[in-house]
Amino acid sequence: MDLDFHGKTALITGASMGIGRAAALNFARHGADVVLLDVDLRGLQQVEDQLRTYGVRAAAYECDISKEDRVNEVCTDAIETFGSVDIAVNNAGLWRGFCEFSQSSSAQWRQKIDVNMLGTMYITRAVLSSMIAQNYGRIINVASVSGVYGIGTMADYSMTKGAVIGFTKALAKEVMKNGITVNCVSPGTVSDAGHPCDKCYAGRFGTYEENADLILFLASRQAGYISGQNYIIDGCRKWL
Numbered sequence: 001m002d003l004d005f006h007g008k009t010a011l012i013t014g015a016s017m018g019i020g021r022a023a024a025l026n027f028a029r030h031g032a033d034v035v036l037l038d039v040d041l042r043g044l045q046q047v048e049d050q051l052r053t054y055g056v057r058a059a060a061y062e063c064d065i066s067k068e069d070r071v072n073e074v075c076t077d078a079i080e081t082f083g084s085v086d087i088a089v090n091n092a093g094l095w096r097g098f099c100e101f102s103q104s105s106s107a108q109w110r111q112k113i114d115v116n117m118l119g120t121m122y123i124t125r126a127v128l129s130s131m132i133a134q135n136y137g138r139i140i141n142v143a144s145v146s147g148v149y150g151i152g153t154m155a156d157y158s159m160t161k162g163a164v165i166g167f168t169k170a171l172a173k174e175v176m177k178n179g180i181t182v183n184c185v186s187p188g189t190v191s192d193a194g195h196p197c198d199k200c201y202a203g204r205f206g207t208y209e210e211n212a213d214l215i216l217f218l219a220s221r222q223a224g225y226i227s228g229q230n231y232i233i234d235g236c237r238k239w240l
């Protein structure tokens with residue numbers, strides 16, 4: 001199967017590192033123009049330089065996705081500049097930091113809700129009208145196994161990722177008629193080099209590239225009959 005993204009524009013949040021960066025490079029390698037969003041502009045600019053070596057167009061926007069006005073401004077500009085945003089990957093998320101729920105603060109919950117839930121919603125709504133108008137779109141939300149099974153010491157985070165999965169399933173039902181698919185990718189434990197890991201039967205962490213490949217397939221034309229699904233990518237996790 002030849003996944004070809006020439007003529008398509010992919011917008012990726014949290015693209016300066018990790019899964020988002022790997023996804024951006026993967027889209028460029030397959031011919032897509034790429035719009036990069038992150039709070040870390042310097043990191044983004046390095047990714048942007050790498051993307052250009054694939055001969056695609058790229059743009060980096062400093063954007064905190066929890067700021068609704070800024071998200072609307074950036075998405076409007078990207079759609080004008082590139083002609084369309086055909087693919088949106090809601091990848092940016094706050095997950096670092098582990099804490100018993102009884103010890104956690106409501107300020108920590110709000111940060112995660114603002115970025116993981118509201119940020120995903122702001123970006124999605126900001127690109128959705130143009131996808132509906134062109135009768136084509138692919139939305140991929142990066143959730144987590146925590147949103148399916150729950151992870152102790154990550155209760156607030158687990159809640160936000162469960163919400164992202166519910167949002168995905170509901171929105172998919174609204175927009176399938178418009179040629180738009182909405183799916184989730186739920187990673188287990190991911191690192192850059194697939195280091196040893198005893199949490200799953202694979203015996204190692206997943207890699208950013210493995211997650212990026214799943215995202216790429218769900219974003220492809222070939223995946224047009226798949227929507228409203230959550231794909232767990234966790235090396236067959238042992239305990240939850």
Ligand SMILES: NC(=O)c1ccc[n+]([C@@H]2O[C@H](COP(=O)([O-])OP(=O)(O)OC[C@H]3O[C@@H](n4cnc5c(N)ncnc54)[C@H](O)[C@@H]3O)[C@@H](O)[C@H]2O)c1
Pocket residue numbers: 013014015016017018019020037038039040063064065066091092093094095115119142143144145186187188189190191
């Ligand atoms: N790494 C894992 O083990 C793992 C496991 C399950 C799910 N996930 C999910 O996958 C996604 C990516 O994970 P990762 O490990 O690559 O993350 P990461 O922390 O390495 O990178 C996240 C990126 O998002 C950016 N970001 C953070 N807040 C932002 C905001 N408000 N606006 C814009 N950008 C912002 C960061 O600057 C960073 O570049 C996240 O949604 C995370 O919850 C990761």
